[in-house]
Amino acid sequence: MSREDRAEELFRSGFNCSQSVVGVFCDDFDIDFDTAMKLCECFGGGFARMRLVCGAVSGMGIVTGMALSRGAGEGNTRAAVYGKVHELSEKFKAHNGSIICGDLLGINKDSKYDSKPEERTEAYYKKRPCIECIRECVRLAEEGLSDHINKDN
Secondary structure, eight states, X not given: OOHHHHHHHHHHTTOOHHHHHHHTTGGGGTOOHHHHHHHHGGGHHHHTTSOOBOHHHHHHHHHHHHHHOXXXXXXXXXXXXXXXXXXXXXXXHHHHSOSBHHHHHTOOTTOOOOOSOOOOOHHXXXXXXXXXXXXXXXXXXXXXXXXXXXXXX
């Protein structure tokens, strides 16, 4: 099964968009899946359903950091990480028109925040671009970070 298919499967099983993108790369970086899911949970719905940066795009940024950052190691890798995040986000934006969750969902910017996720039904999946966004972010991460991820996963 491809990473894109696995990410879609994660989303359909109840994980949010950010978790679904990051979850399929955990093995590449020896990251515990449960810990990754906890760290990424707040990014769903455009940061806690505030409809800001798309959670899938945020997940792609997290994967970029896992691939390129030295973390607490010697040397600052921010420029490399930020540069790659900009590049991948611009590709996503060129295809989708925005990296903002509310724009992608066509939600009025004046809508009040609601922290309660909607029930996942087939109608929910059909009316939202989330699965396509998740799949695209996984693909962009695979392509853009191919020298830094395990091609066998």
